[in-house]
Amino acid sequence: MRISDLAREAGVPVATVKYYLREGLLHEGELTSATQARYDESHVARLRLVRSLVGPGGLSIAVARDVLTAIDEPPPDSVDLLGVAATAVRRPTEVRPHPEVHALMERWGWPVRERECAEHQVLADALDALDGAGFEPPAGVLDTYARAMDEVAAVELANVPRDSVAAAVRYVVLGVVLQEPVLLAMRRLAEAAAAQRQTPPSD
Amino acid sequence: MRISDLAREAGVPVATVKYYLREGLLHEGELTSATQARYDESHVARLRLVRSLVGPGGLSIAVARDVLTAIDEPPPDSVDLLGVAATAVRRPTEVRPHPEVHALMERWGWPVRERECAEHQVLADALDALDGAGFEPPAGVLDTYARAMDEVAAVELANVPRDSVAAAVRYVVLGVVLQEPVLLAMRRLAEAAAAQRQTPPSD
């Protein structure tokens, strides 16, 4: 399979395939001569994956490279996996102490580990943004979020494939990145449904 | 309050304030002469809101303008509110029929309304992206998402302020846009907590 076949197969312009090769998002093909290389199904799959990450996944090229590297070379500590996936997506501004977040986490029974402060920062930043906009989440909303996310995390974690490390890494990373839009879309739909349930059918 | 005071108050460069004025994200001040205008607290609050939307909220200038317009001029039908907020954030590619989504929605007891197909499309797009990446959500995950989002939507809707339409609109729009990062951050933390619970303390 030559580059044009690869491009056609994955529905991506040849120039863009070259770009991804240059940026290291796609592994090089096997050179058969100075101006010819052979690509295979692994390239097609990878190309589709890249497109999902940078398109709907909304990752930048640089972050996508990090995520793909994490998939290719799983970090030894399996607990770090989530960290890689998480920090790859929303890199926190700067890690500061955030006692409010720790207090919340303790309330929800989520263990506070020093190494994960970068992830806490993401939540702290999000809460700061709400505050900065002059928006105060009503009491109880945060707790409901916590309970709901506990359920979500439980079922997601329960489904991590146990057969191979590579499969597990892939599942976790893609799950974090690509299921976010799904979850958000469903939140919107659930809100619409709830709104309609509240308002008696007016039309 | 002159433009430089407004800029200092909100912590935004003057040039950027001018830019937002030009782009229609910020209402003009009251002109007191050909080269002087007066701004007030409403401008400060709006400016902070704009910064939250385009910064942490991650909205583009154009989308932020739509959202702000929705806040300023609430659509008559209160059920459309969510639609405005929702489609403003993630504009669907193109509205096509999506029977799988309708099937899922019926399974979850969410009413299918023709007018809301644009929102369904967002979910359909997200699922397509998963599929395109060769990632198949394990059975049960989607249903868990649905149940979790039902709870979230219920408590969010229950807290919509009833005293004024403007306040309700503001709550809904900002809730959709700015609470998303909060929810996602908490998903990450819940996953980390669940992962650690599974793996006995190794360090």
Add this chain to the structure above:
DNA sequence: CAGAGTTGGAGAGTGCTGGTTCCCATTATT
């Protein structure tokens, strides 16, 4: 009332990102 500093307004310029175009010497293909 002069001179310094600000202001509104608008156009051009900037830095970054995610490609895309162009080019060339070298292979395939016909």
Add this chain to the structure above:
DNA sequence: AATAATGGGAACCAGCACTCTCCAACTCTG
């Protein structure tokens, strides 16, 4: 042998969110 395609790399481009520059018209300070 003529035509087309390829790998590689540098230059280029469009869009975005600002940011800079400029200017005539003001306002404030001494």
